[in-house]
Amino acid sequence: MTDTRQHILATGRTLVARRGYTGVGLTELLTQAGVPKGSFYHFFKSKEAFGCALLDSFVEGYAEDLAATLDAPDTNARARLMAYFDIWRARQSGEAYEAHCLVVKLSAEVAELSPAMRDVLARGVCAITARLASVIREGGADGSLPAHDDASALATTLYQIWLGASLMGALSRDTAPYDSAMAATAALIDHKGPTT
Template sequence: MDMNAKHSETRNHILRTGRIAIAQKGFTALGLAELLRVADVPKGSFYHYFKSKEHFGCIVITEYIEEYAQTLDALLDSSKGTVAQQLLDYFTDWIETQSGDIVSADAPPEARCLVVKLSAEIADLSVEMREALHRGTSELISRLAAIIDKGFTDGSITSDQSSTQLAECLYEVWLGASLLEKLRQDGTSFETALCLSRRLLQ
């Protein structure tokens, strides 16, 4: 393995293990010493790739959003029925992956939505991380809007709202439901969100 490949592998390893730790504990509760321990790297290696813990957090968010956007595109495959049904299937999948509040140590980072995990926690803590989350959620809403446009075309979505307005509404409904589910842990928030989504889409 050449040096560049080794550096890339080390950086990716820190990001992946750190992302899992953040999903388990949150960003503020994860101290740098613990991050170094779970990643099994010395402090010097960490600072070789990241200027600070906050810089590390911004990159975690950015890469998570990029990967999640790819997951969203894969889930909303135009070969799987109407666009409205694809979206409802996507939200049903959201319920299955976001219910409860336990992430196992070997779970993939995608097991829990980091936007849900971090939004309230870091909004007033870090301007840079808040902006990274804002850019990321704006990108995801744009992806949803583009998909909704396809639903207008195939006739499965007939909302009076624009695709952007509908995408924002749906995203806000599910983000709010996910936050409430963390408190209730009984599935009712997701049930309400799914019923509302059906009305908005159909």
């Protein structure tokens, strides 16, 4: 049974990554997944509940990816932080839509549509920025970064820069927004000063 649930989520992840949450109908999802409607409603009470489960699953997997990059042994905090944004650039600018971040893809779409999905996204973003802030503090301790007065504010600023770069990259279909975001990131983390 859990395999069926995971299969529905994986199929939905692929479809939603390409066309967005509202662009994927329940009939199409079930057809692609090869499961009857009853199986869907056994696991999800509504499409919104499915959307929340999809985002929860993505956030959980993303946290594991985040840990693999940001907890890399024998690497200073600055290098780990820049590696995280290198991976962001590679995923978001690549042709594999399934690799794109669902937080980026769905934030604007579901913010007004579903308070429950918005809450999942907000919790995910808070967890990401908290982890980035932790690495910024580690950089101050290991000497790879200046000691920033407000690591949380800097982490939030960096995330917002990259969120904006992802939206601009989707419009322009080139890497220039990501290149600008990378330059801004390096400038901000290497300079001790106000982040706003």
